[in-house]
Amino acid sequence: MDYALLKSVHMTCAGLSGAGFLLRSMVALRDPDRLRRSRLARSLPHLVDTVLLVSALAMVFQWPGGFAQAGWLHTKIALLVAYIGLGAVALSPRRPRRLRIPAFALACACFGLIVASAITKTPLGMGS
Numbered sequence: 440m441d442y443a444l445l446k447s448v449h450m451t452c453a454g455l456s457g458a459g460f461l462l463r464s465m466v467a468l469r470d471p472d473r474l475r476r477s478r479l480a481r482s483l484p485h486l487v488d489t490v491l492l493v494s495a496l497a498m499v500f501q502w503p504g505g506f507a508q509a510g511w512l513h514t515k516i517a518l519l520v521a522y523i524g525l526g527a528v529a530l531s532p533r534r535p536r537r538l539r540i541p542a543f544a545l546a547c548a549c550f551g552l553i554v555a556s557a558i559t560k561t562p563l564g565m566g567s
């Protein structure tokens with residue numbers, strides 16, 4: 440598939456993923472069980488995140504210089520793992536609010552760093 444198209448799909452899914460996480464976090468902070476009752480809130484994020492990752496992988500295979508040389512991509516993957524883990528804690532109805540709120544803040548920080556590293560192509564998005 441064309442690289443520019445993959446990048447557009449990836450960026451659209453990145454936006455949807457971030458906005459969806461914010462929305463679900465707002466709902467979960469008020470009523471954590473509500474997310475479990477909504478079929479859309481349970482299934483749509485998986486679809487968006489799958490397309491986000493598949494488009495990422497398809498671009499990585501075409502990345503000039505190869506994946507091994509791209510430190511910012513390695514950082515992005517590590518931050519993505521942290522974002523998923525922290526996001527799961529932030530949205531979990533089983534966790535106390537005093538844990539969910541800092542997990543939400545840290546997940547947002549990870550998301551911001553992922554976007555910054557994608558834009559600057561440097562590991563922590565601090566420029567070269």
Ligand code: HEM
Pocket residue numbers: 446449450453454456491492495496498499502512513515516519522550553554557558
């Ligand atoms: C929450 C997860 C992610 C978010 C929010 C995200 C966000 C973004 C954004 C905003 C861009 C466009 C940057 C620009 O303006 O040039 C981008 C590009 C890209 N991302 Fe991601 N990304 C995520 C996950 C990943 C993962 C896991 C990988 C693979 C390791 C990946 C690989 C890439 C690649 C190869 C590009 C294209 C860079 C270019 O050609 O300029 N992304 N990403």
